[in-house]
Amino acid sequence: MNRIPRVVIALGGNALEDKSMPSTAEAQLEVVKKTSEYIAEISCSNYEIAVVHGNGPQVGRILLASEAAKDITPPMPFDVCGAMSQGYIGYHIQQGLKLALAKRNRILPVVTVVTQMVVNKDDKAFQNPTKPIGPFYSEEEAKRLAAEKGYTVKEDAGRGWRRVVASPIPERIVEIGTIKTLWDTTITVACGGGGIPVIENEDGSLKGVAAVIDKDFAAERLAEDMDADILMILTEVEKASINFKKPNQEDLSVITIEEAEKYIEEGHFAPGSMLPKVMASVKFAKSKPGRKSIITSLYKSMDALNGLTGTIIQG
Ligand SMILES: Nc1ncnc2c1ncn2[C@@H]1O[C@H](COP(=O)(O)OP(=O)(O)O)[C@@H](O)[C@H]1O
Numbered sequence: 001m002n003r004i005p006r007v008v009i010a011l012g013g014n015a016l017e018d019k020s021m022p023s024t025a026e027a028q029l030e031v032v033k034k035t036s037e038y039i040a041e042i043s044c045s046n047y048e049i050a051v052v053h054g055n056g057p058q059v060g061r062i063l064l065a066s067e068a069a070k071d072i073t074p075p076m077p078f079d080v081c082g083a084m085s086q087g088y089i090g091y092h093i094q095q096g097l098k099l100a101l102a103k104r105n106r107i108l109p110v111v112t113v114v115t116q117m118v119v120n121k122d123d124k125a126f127q128n129p130t131k132p133i134g135p136f137y138s139e140e141e142a143k144r145l146a147a148e149k150g151y152t153v154k155e156d157a158g159r160g161w162r163r164v165v166a167s168p169i170p171e172r173i174v175e176i177g178t179i180k181t182l183w184d185t186t187i188t189v190a191c192g193g194g195g196i197p198v199i200e201n202e203d204g205s206l207k208g209v210a211a212v213i214d215k216d217f218a219a220e221r222l223a224e225d226m227d228a229d230i231l232m233i234l235t236e237v238e239k240a241s242i243n244f245k246k247p248n249q250e251d252l253s254v255i256t257i258e259e260a261e262k263y264i265e266e267g268h269f270a271p272g273s274m275l276p277k278v279m280a281s282v283k284f285a286k287s288k289p290g291r292k293s294i295i296t297s298l299y300k301s302m303d304a305l306n307g308l309t310g311t312i313i314q315g
């Protein structure tokens with residue numbers, strides 16, 4: 001008997017935030033409710049799903065709030081801010097998705113697993129921060145913050161300047177056994193914000209570190225571990241492109257692993273935004289015959305699953 005296809009869905013920034021609205025918790029819940037309609041549709045279309053989400057803007061804001069309040073309450077360590085972002089975003093997805101499923105008479109529990117992700121303490125990423133977090137700044141503001149607070153700041157894919165932090169490679173999902181146990185009965189929100197980065201001490205204990213793992217790589221890790229059929233990365237654009245934002249921009253539809261690797265090598269995808277998505281997609285498509293990766297927008301997610309749009313990478 002054929003099993004129900006398994007899809008690990010990675011939700012990008014626009015699934016959690018509407019840039020035209022203030023960055024409040026209330027606004028996030030409204031966006032998540034809309035996002036949940038699309039996710040519920042996938043769940044109701046004979047797919048088993050798990051949801052991974054980003055946390056760059058949210059963890060950045062939690063850190064800023066914690067730093068700003070340092071004179072009245074001790075600041076939260078970075079890893080704790082990551083855990084807080086998982087809880088807060090997961091809580092909203094639980095509310096939004098339960099509601100969207102109920103509207104479709106699909107009664108399925110939605111549960112967030114606070115997920116730790118083991119990273120290598122010697123990962124070179126700790127010496128080279130690349131992951132944008134928090135709000136966007138003008139170049140002038142960003143450089144002032146860098147001088148005042150010691151932040152590393154970089155320009156983010158033509159959209160403005162942001163603080164960047166280390167983004168090590170996710171090696172092992174600590175809670176994977178629990179996620180597997182939940183899979184058959186539950187929609188699990190896991191590896192939020194890429195998972196809380198932890199290093200493993202010699203005695204087996206875990207220690208949180210200051211970094212933000214890329215959620216696309218974390219979703220890829222989860223998709224492999226769950227023996228998923230599809231890794232679906234939902235973002236702002238319907239397709240990844242070559243010559244992005246140039247007059248000769250070309251949107252990519254169905255491409256082979258080799259084509260994707262060639263485009264990566266030619267530098268078509270911006271680091272910190274589209275590059276990790278394409279790299280994660282290639283890794284998943286390569287990991288086992290028959291597996292495919294899709295990069296598309298939330299709004300086109302069902303069409304992309306039906307093969308009608310999106311950038312689809314398969315072996
Ligand atoms: N080659 C490319 N093709 C398509 N989009 C690209 C490309 N390079 C950079 N981008 C940008 O990457 C963005 C997606 O990355 P980002 O916003 O960081 O992701 P997320 O949805 O995970 O928050 C797109 O909206 C687009 O502006």
Ligand SMILES: NC(=O)OP(=O)(O)O
Pocket residue numbers: 011012013053054055056057132192193194212213214215216
């Ligand atoms: N952790 C992470 O990848 O977050 P964003 O998707 O918000 O960048």
